[in-house]
Amino acid sequence: MSASLTAEEIRDVNTRYHDVAAHGYDAKWGIDFGEIGRGQVLGKLRKLLGSELDNGFDRSLEIGAGTGYFSLNLLQAGVVTRATCTDISPGMLATLAANAERLGLEVHTARADAESLPFSDESFDLVLGHAVLHHLPDLGRAFAEFHRVLRPGGRIVFAGEPSRVGDRIAALPKRGAGLVAPVWRRLLRAAPAPPDELPRGRGGAAYASDHDLERFVDIHAFDPGELARYARRAGFEAVRVRGEELAANWFGWFNRSLEASADPDDVPMIWRQYAFHGYLLLQRLDQVLLEPRLPPAIFYNLLITARRRS
Numbered sequence: 001m002s003a004s005l006t007a008e009e010i011r012d013v014n015t016r017y018h019d020v021a022a023h024g025y026d027a028k029w030g031i032d033f034g035e036i037g038r039g040q041v042l043g044k045l046r047k048l049l050g051s052e053l054d055n056g057f058d059r060s061l062e063i064g065a066g067t068g069y070f071s072l073n074l075l076q077a078g079v080v081t082r083a084t085c086t087d088i089s090p091g092m093l094a095t096l097a098a099n100a101e102r103l104g105l106e107v108h109t110a111r112a113d114a115e116s117l118p119f120s121d122e123s124f125d126l127v128l129g130h131a132v133l134h135h136l137p138d139l140g141r142a143f144a145e146f147h148r149v150l151r152p153g154g155r156i157v158f159a160g161e162p163s164r165v166g167d168r169i170a171a172l173p174k175r176g177a178g179l180v181a182p183v184w185r186r187l188l189r190a191a192p193a194p195p196d197e198l199p200r201g202r203g204g205a206a207y208a209s210d211h212d213l214e215r216f217v218d219i220h221a222f223d224p225g226e227l228a229r230y231a232r233r234a235g236f237e238a239v240r241v242r243g244e245e246l247a248a249n250w251f252g253w254f255n256r257s258l259e260a261s262a263d264p265d266d267v268p269m270i271w272r273q274y275a276f277h278g279y280l281l282l283q284r285l286d287q288v289l290l291e292p293r294l295p296p297a298i299f300y301n302l303l304i305t306a307r308r309r310s
């Protein structure tokens with residue numbers, strides 16, 4: 001955890017950072033609610049659940065649901081029937097509600113901190129999340145809450161959590177992109193990125209930059225064993241942790257870092273298409289060749305599932 005902020009301040013910065021990010025979030029991260037997005041989300045869940053996924057889940061609760069990447073795709077795929085989506089950021093929930101309306105999906109939203117969920121005991125069959133655990137100051141409390149609101153026999157599934165080793169390795173493509181960015185922008189005739197729209201701290205002082213805030217919102221990277229321990233300590237059984245994305249992440253971070261250095265209006269669509277489809281291709285390569293052979297710890301993302309005892 002960042003040594004300079006209290007748990008309360010971390011929640012506050014997360015709220016502000018994600019409120020600002022909500023508007024352009026789907027475009028920035030290539031979040032899709034069509035066939036591609038559904039395929040990605042189902043692929044992640046299938047890695048953890050296998051054929052159990054085909055049975056589906058009635059009542060799901062998503063933690064840190066953002067703009068709805070997981071829940072809205074799962075609703076469309078018929079994997080969950082009644083979806084509740086929570087997030088600490090009202091801005092994210094507003095974008096999620098707009099996405100749901102556009103897609104004609106019914107979803108219940110509630111602003112909630114993962115560490116104190118406003119739901120009664122044993123009220124869900126599935127508790128899930130994507131790229132959220134690494135933002136939570138007290139993971140022990142959060143896992144205890146996931147356990148409390150799940151019915152006996154219910155499951156947790158979390159994906160997209162940065163691994164400690166994978167995170168370190170990902171610094172290389174980011175650094176490489178920083179070095180070649182001026183040449184890349186010249187080739188594309190793209191202007192440098194305009195300054196960020198800055199959220200303000202509680203005292204009114206502006207944070208140095210959007211990028212700067214990332215240091216304060218991304219507070220954990222995990223070893224697979226450490227993630228599994230949080231689940232076991234909360235009382236879960238059948239804990240499994242997997243790793244995913246290696247080549248895809250190198251490629252993705254390199255391209256995203258280049259794009260972030262340019263005025264978004266100057267990045268041509270053909271480049272975005274190349275980056276997106278190249279990423280999907282390498283995801284497939286990771287899945288077929290690397291994930292079955294290499295240890296989870298070296299991948300960029302970790303996924304975890306576990307079950308509440310019946």
Ligand SMILES: C[S@@+](CC[C@H](N)C(=O)[O-])C[C@H]1O[C@@H](n2cnc3c(N)ncnc32)[C@H](O)[C@@H]1O
Pocket residue numbers: 011014015018031063064065066067068069070086087088089092112113114115129130131132135136137160
């Ligand atoms: C990296 S985003 C991921 C969003 C979405 N799950 C996705 O995959 O697109 C992390 C999300 O976690 C939310 N978040 C951060 N801290 C939280 C907390 N303490 N409780 C609940 N949500 C939180 C953020 O507001 C943000 O929407």
